[in-house]
Amino acid sequence: MIRFRNPGTQYSTQIQVIKQLYNALSEQAYFTLEDMAVVLAQSKMMTAYGYAGEDALRLSNTEQESMNSAKMNAKMYAEVFRMLGWVTPYDENSSYPLVFTYIGIHVALAEGDCSRLYEQCVLGINTPTQLTDNLHYDEKVRFFKCALRSFIELDGVMYKHELCLGPMSVNDEDESEFAKMIKGICSLRGDYKRLKKAFEKLADNLDMKTTPVDNCTRLPIAFMKNCNWVESVQNKSLYGKTMSCLRITDHGIEIYESIKNMYDLRLDQYMNLDDNTKYAMIRLGTYSMLMRAGYDMSPVSDLIATDRKQCKNVIGDKELLFSPAQTIRRNQVEYALGYRMGKGTASQYCIDTFNSVVSERDALSNTQIWTLNLPSEVATSLLNGKEDADFLQVVHEMSLSGKNSTQIVDALFDNYENATQTTFYPLIATLFKIMGFNCKFSRPGDNGARWDAIIDDHNRSIPIEIKSPTEEQHLSIKAIRQALENKIILLSRKTHTTSPEVSTLAVGYYMPNDRAEVTRLISDFKETYGYRIGVIDLKSLLSISVSILIDKKGFEKEKLYKLEGLVSANI
Amino acid sequence: MRIFKESVDRKRLSIINDMPISIDIRQSSPGRVRFKNGSTSQIGCLGCINPRCMSFSEQEIECDYVSSFPCDKSIGVCPVDALSWDIVIDAPTIDICKCISCGICVSRCPIGAMYFSEQGEVHINSNTGYTEKNKIPDSSVKDIHLSQIKQLIKIPHTGILLNASDTLFERVYKKPLGIDSKYHNFIGRNLLIALGCKCSMRRIGDVYTRMDAIYLSSTGTFGAIEIEFGRDTLEAVRGILDDIAVLHTRYGIHRNNNKAMVICLQLPNERQGYWQVVKDIKSVEKIKIGTVTVGGLMFLLWNGCTLKPENDLYYLDYDNMDLRNILSKETGVAEIGLSKRKLGIMEPMK
Numbered sequence: 001m002i003r004f005r006n007p008g009t010q011y012s013t014q015i016q017v018i019k020q021l022y023n024a025l026s027e028q029a030y031f032t033l034e035d036m037a038v039v040l041a042q043s044k045m046m047t048a049y050g051y052a053g054e055d056a057l058r059l060s061n062t063e064q065e066s067m068n069s070a071k072m073n074a075k076m077y078a079e080v081f082r083m084l085g086w087v088t089p090y091d092e093n094s095s096y097p098l099v100f101t102y103i104g105i106h107v108a109l110a111e112g113d114c115s116r117l118y119e120q121c122v123l124g125i126n127t128p129t130q131l132t133d134n135l136h137y138d139e140k141v142r143f144f145k146c147a148l149r150s151f152i153e154l155d156g157v158m159y160k161h162e163l164c165l166g167p168m169s170v171n172d173e174d175e176s177e178f179a180k181m182i183k184g185i186c187s188l189r190g191d192y193k194r195l196k197k198a199f200e201k202l203a204d205n206l207d208m209k210t211t212p213v214d215n216c217t218r219l220p221i222a223f224m225k226n227c228n229w230v231e232s233v234q235n236k237s238l239y240g241k242t243m244s245c246l247r248i249t250d251h252g253i254e255i256y257e258s259i260k261n262m263y264d265l266r267l268d269q270y271m272n273l274d275d276n277t278k279y280a281m282i283r284l285g286t287y288s289m290l291m292r293a294g295y296d297m298s299p300v301s302d303l304i305a306t307d308r309k310q311c312k313n314v315i316g317d318k319e320l321l322f323s324p325a326q327t328i329r330r331n332q333v334e335y336a337l338g339y340r341m342g343k344g345t346a347s348q349y350c351i352d353t354f355n356s357v358v359s360e361r362d363a364l365s366n367t368q369i370w371t372l373n374l375p376s377e378v379a380t381s382l383l384n385g386k387e388d389a390d391f392l393q394v395v396h397e398m399s400l401s402g403k404n405s406t407q408i409v410d411a412l413f414d415n416y417e418n419a420t421q422t423t424f425y426p427l428i429a430t431l432f433k434i435m436g437f438n439c440k441f442s443r444p445g446d447n448g449a450r451w452d453a454i455i456d457d458h459n460r461s462i463p464i465e466i467k468s469p470t471e472e473q474h475l476s477i478k479a480i481r482q483a484l485e486n487k488i489i490l491l492s493r494k495t496h497t498t499s500p501e502v503s504t505l506a507v508g509y510y511m512p513n514d515r516a517e518v519t520r521l522i523s524d525f526k527e528t529y530g531y532r533i534g535v536i537d538l539k540s541l542l543s544i545s546v547s548i549l550i551d552k553k554g555f556e557k558e559k560l561y562k563l564e565g566l567v568s569a570n571i
Numbered sequence: 572m573r574i575f576k577e578s579v580d581r582k583r584l585s586i587i588n589d590m591p592i593s594i595d596i597r598q599s600s601p602g603r604v605r606f607k608n609g610s611t612s613q614i615g616c617l618g619c620i621n622p623r624c625m626s627f628s629e630q631e632i633e634c635d636y637v638s639s640f641p642c643d644k645s646i647g648v649c650p651v652d653a654l655s656w657d658i659v660i661d662a663p664t665i666d667i668c669k670c671i672s673c674g675i676c677v678s679r680c681p682i683g684a685m686y687f688s689e690q691g692e693v694h695i696n697s698n699t700g701y702t703e704k705n706k707i708p709d710s711s712v713k714d715i716h717l718s719q720i721k722q723l724i725k726i727p728h729t730g731i732l733l734n735a736s737d738t739l740f741e742r743v744y745k746k747p748l749g750i751d752s753k754y755h756n757f758i759g760r761n762l763l764i765a766l767g768c769k770c771s772m773r774r775i776g777d778v779y780t781r782m783d784a785i786y787l788s789s790t791g792t793f794g795a796i797e798i799e800f801g802r803d804t805l806e807a808v809r810g811i812l813d814d815i816a817v818l819h820t821r822y823g824i825h826r827n828n829n830k831a832m833v834i835c836l837q838l839p840n841e842r843q844g845y846w847q848v849v850k851d852i853k854s855v856e857k858i859k860i861g862t863v864t865v866g867g868l869m870f871l872l873w874n875g876c877t878l879k880p881e882n883d884l885y886y887l888d889y890d891n892m893d894l895r896n897i898l899s900k901e902t903g904v905a906e907i908g909l910s911k912r913k914l915g916i917m918e919p920m921k
Contacts, residue, residue: 010775012645044641047779052641105574112577113625113647113656228652232751294658295575339572450844477781481809485848488812492851521813528816528826529856 003137003216011226015107015114017045017077018086022100022108029344030090030097036074038349046073080219084121085326088131090342092329099341101325102286102333106295117293119227123259124289124323128267131329139171142264142321143220146172148229148256151248153182157235159245160217161199162188168216169202173266192239221246229255263315265322273314280310282336285322367511367566370540372547376554379436387426388433395549405550405571409542416509416538417469420444421452424468428507428538429453432464434545436557439464451486454496460561461496463487467508475508475535477521482506483533484525503532503563511537511566522565534563543571583661584716585617587682591723594683596730596875601696602683615698616684618661619720620713624648624676624685625656625663631764634771636787637822641780642771643756648676650757651750665693671750672743673758674732674872675765681723687733687873691743733873736908740866744914747800747836747865756783759798759834762868767877770796782814786832792880794830794861804845807833811860812852830880832861834868837915838892850888861885866916867894870909874902892919 017040024039025031040046041057048056048069060069078098081087086104090097100108103121107114126142146167151158158166162185170181188194203210224230229252235245265281273281284307291297297304311320324333334340383392398408416427421444432439432455441453451463463486467479487504490496512518512535522533547569548554555569591604591614601613626646633642648654653669654676656662663676663685672691684696733739747758753775760772767789773780784796795814797807811831818824839845853859863885871878884897895907895917912918 012643012647013774013776016644044639045774047641047777052639052780102572105572109574110577114577290575293577295577297575299573299575337572477813478806478809481813484812485805485809488855489848489851492854521816524816524820525812528819529812 010222011115011118013045014077014080014084015118018081018104018108020045021077022105026100026105026108027344028347029342030099030347032097032347032349033071033074033078035097035347035349036078037068037070040074040077041070046070082131083125083326084118085124085323086121088325088330090330092331097347099330101330101341102337102339103289103323103325106290114293115227117290117295119255120289120293121323121326122223122227123255123321124326125223126266126323126327129327130267131326139169140266140268141167141170141172142266143167144223144229145256145259145264145321146170146178147220147224148248148252149178149260150182150185151230151246152253152256154185156248157233157238157245158185159195159235159238159243160221161195161214163217163220164213165198165202168220189238190240192241192243195239224252227255228252259321261318262321263318265315265320267327269314270322270328277310277314278332279336280307281314281320281322282324282328282333283307284311284320285324286333286337288320289323367515367568370544370555370559370567370569372544372551372553372555372569372571374554374556376436376548376552378434378548382433382436382438383430385426385430388430391427391430392549395546399550405546408550409539409546409571412542412546413539419468419509420470421466421468425452425466428464428466428541431541431545434548435554435560437462437560441466450489454490455560456496457498459497459499460502461490461498462503462505462561463490464505464507467506469509469538472508474510475506475512475518475537477512477518479506479508480518480521480525480533480535484529484531487531487533488529500530501532502561503534505534505536505560505563507536507538507541509538511535511568515566519565526564532562532564534560535566536563537568540567540569543569547571583618584620584712586712586715587614587617587719587723590719591726593727593729594723596683596686596728596732598687598731598733599689601686601694601698602680602728602730604682613696613698614682614684615696616662616680617682617716617720619681620717622656622663623679623681623720623724625654627761627764631769632760632771634769634785634787634793636769636793637771637785637818637824639822640771640785641774641777643774645757647757648679648761648765650675650761651746651754660697662695662697665695667692669746671746671758672733672739673762673765673869675761677732678765678872678875681720683728689734689739691733691739728875731874734908735870735873737910737913740909740914740916743869744836744866744916750800752800755798755800758865759796760784762834762865762872763796763878765872766868781810781817783810785818788880789877790879790881792830793824793828794832794880796832796834798834800836800865802839802843804833804835804839804843805848807835808845808848808852808860815858826858829858830861830883831858832863832880832885834863834865836865838862838864838887838894838917838919840915840921841892841919842921843919846887846889846892850890853886853888859883859886862887862894864894864916866909866914867898870898870907870916871901874904876902894918 020043021036021039025035041053044052046056048060057070085101086107087098088101089095090099107117122144127139150167166181166185171177188198200210203213228249230246230248233245233247234242236242287297287300287304395408425441429439429441437455439453439455452466453464455462465479465482465486467475483504483506490498525533544555589606591606593605595603603611604614605611625648627648632646651669651671653666654663657664670693677685677693686694688694756772760770763770763786768786770784770786772784782795783798786796787793795818797810799807815826815829815831818829819826849860861880899907909917912920
């Protein structure tokens with residue numbers, strides 16, 4: 001099966017990016033991923049961690065290349081542009097650096113809407129090519145032509161997994177193989193289990209999980225939607241249950257009708273041509289793409305006529321469907337078209353000129369650690385609910401069974417991995433009560449209660465935003481926003497006494513994935529609104545509570561009222 | 572290297588024989604141009620070079636109040652890709668299946684050649700009276716053409732593009748209610764630009780720039796924008812607090828200078844937490860978040876108005892959820908032809 005990677009799929013962004021790149025890099029002999037990254041950042045086409053421009057570069061400048069988001073972003077565009085035939089390797093022996101292609105330059109310099117040329121480039125995608133080494137697949141197919149035909153033969157509608165089982169896994173030059181593929185998909189229809197089984201078998205044969213196979217459909221679907229060839233529809237008739245499917249549009253049908261009788265030249269046939277015919281095919285293929293895209297080709301009409309004569313033995317009177325920049329190496333293309341890329345100034349951009357502030361960013365990821373060394377007693381007077389008693393009982397039993405406090409924390413933590421709001425909210429309230437805070441939880445689904453729990457204090461009440469692991473395992477920015485909202489509501493509605501200086505809390509199963517961004521937002525909120533937002537995870541709360549229950553040691557409670565940022569506590 | 576030109580250059584260019592002094596815009600027929608001598612006429616599509624109905628200028632899509640804002644650079648006027656240029660007839664063409672009748676393209680036609688039918692369908696007048704369409708586009712003709720377009724934009728365009736009614740809005744709202752989410756921000760941004768604001772929209776796929784857009788009104792009011800087509804309006808309010816903080820700390824825009832707004836398809840119902848939370852934010856933070864509907868913005872545009880959110884004009888909360896009153900004053904339309912609570916455009920539905 002053809003593996004389409006999953007890079008940036010927005011048409012408008014792809015066009016904006018190639019234009020910016022050409023504008024900045026066309027004078028260079030070639031360009032590297034670093035050149036691309038710097039240009040993208042400087043033209044505000046890339047953001048990192050909430051910053052644009054050079055700040056984004058500084059924040060993403062790390063020695064570990066796969067962690068350098070600026071470079072990875074550039075690589076993503078390089079891959080999609082190479083697929084569209086807008087850029088190509090400078091050197092025959094390595095994938096990078098790159099140069100612009102003739103078609104790529106036309107896209108970059110287009111003054112108007114270049115959707116028609118874009119459409120030609122999408123149709124130009126075919127395999128195999130001279131530009132794609134080390135592939136894990138060997139299908140020979142002009143994928144999008146084959147996909148459009150498949151849609152038409154399958155009554156206009158397809159489910160995405162049928163793309164994997166169909167046009168992505170077929171040699172479209174072999175009519176019988178194509179017919180067999182269509183028949184195969186028809187035989188799956190009517191029973192979703194059959195489709196599921198076939199898809200799982202395909203993934204198995206590819207030695208892949210089903211999710212990455214599914215991901216391979218994103219880029220082709222995006223290309224087809226960008227070209228307005230297909231649209232999303234809800235369909236129940238294919239597999240007896242409502243599924244989000246794709247339907248070919250009138251335009252998609254029109255495009256297939258316009259290309260189906262063209263002479264579709266592929267690499268194998270091209271390689272068998274004599275040199276003069278090869279060069280004529282390159283010119284004819286390139287100029288035909290431009291002509292179909294609405295370019296005025298009258299200045300080269302004589303040359304086109306001569307090349308047509310040269311190719312007549314092969315293509316007859318048919319129009320040529322052949323995208324040289326997407327099929328063969330640049331030397332031949334440039335020779336035939338009479339130009340030479342790879343001349344100009346040296347590569348000029350280097351990410352290292354932008355001092356890395358990754359360490360500062362990493363510092364933001366740090367959490368403060370609360371030590372549990374103060375003698376503490378359990379606040380038994382607060383623990384009078386059934387859920388409190390149940391929790392104490394569980395801890396007690398674990399302790400009796402010989403588990404130490406660390407083992408108890410780990411066991412409890414695992415027990416609550418799939419907890420819903422109904423069990424998680426009371427648990428959090430119980431844990432705060434063990435620490436001596438009068439915490440009350442709200443009934444899940446009670447829209448009148450704005451916070452999920454609250455520490456009810458005479459003067460310093462603290463609202464708590466809770467995310468159960470079934471809502472989100474890792475706390476996110478969403479919880480931080482809600483914690484801010486809780487604070488504002490509490491100050492406005494005055495249902496409990498508090499003051500602006502007292503913290504508002506967000507509690508979740510795990511700490512946020514992107515700790516730096518959460519910390520930065522907490523700091524932004526403090527600077528803008530003046531409120532402290534504290535973040536604690538379940539393991540820390542369990543550690544404090546079990547430590548108080550078993551080891552009679554706790555933390556300095558006063559810290560909770562002024563907590564800002566991420567905090568952990570370990571036994 | 573020979574670079575070929577796209578065949579978008581016009582084969583013929585229209586030149587107006589006599590420059591009108593005003594254009595009366597009307598529903599169900601093309602705009603009527605009025606000349607100095609008192610005579611009137613209808614002029615068909617001029618096939619403008621750089622047609623305003625098709626594309627915004629770069630200045631319009633870049634809100635320079637925040638120069639480093641990483642904005643989307645799409646310049647298409649039609650927020651739902653319903654408009655394309657027909658190179659055979661040298662005029663725009665509308666896909667009525669996609670068109671949401673926002674009126675942005677219609678409002679930008681310099682000669683009033685685009686107009687709405689009563690049902691809200693966009694039509695294009697191709698009658699070329701009072702023009703010479705057969706001029707070969709050499710550079711002098713091009714200059715005249717461009718200069719005439721510039722003048723036409725400046726002359727008064729008066730009248731109403733489309734009269735609001737229940738039936739019309741029912742038809743118009745059918746499409747945005749089910750439209751692909753990728754169009755939401757485009758609808759919001761493009762309406763704001765058409766209403767005289769500069770507006771920059773977050774690039775699709777940019778997960779780090781959290782606000783949907785930023786705007787600067789023609790009178791200098793700046794603010795962050797959250798666009799919400801669904802029911803999760805509370806998330807939009809939280810988003811606004813986030814936007815204000817990020818713009819305050821990272822872009823140097825003081826929170827008091829940020830007149831943020833939520834653009835929603837329908838006003839939240841009266842009992843939704845949105846209204847009370849907006850009031851809480853005003854009470855505690857003295858920040859007044861504006862709320863306006865897509866239909867409300869369309870109504871302003873159809874009535875030839877601009878968006879002037881000065882003095883927290885669009886601030887609505889639990890104590891006042893009435894957008895009708897504001898729009899009535901802004902447009903001078905005393906009785907808006909849309910029933911109370913209809914589609915949640917002027918008041919909450921429930």
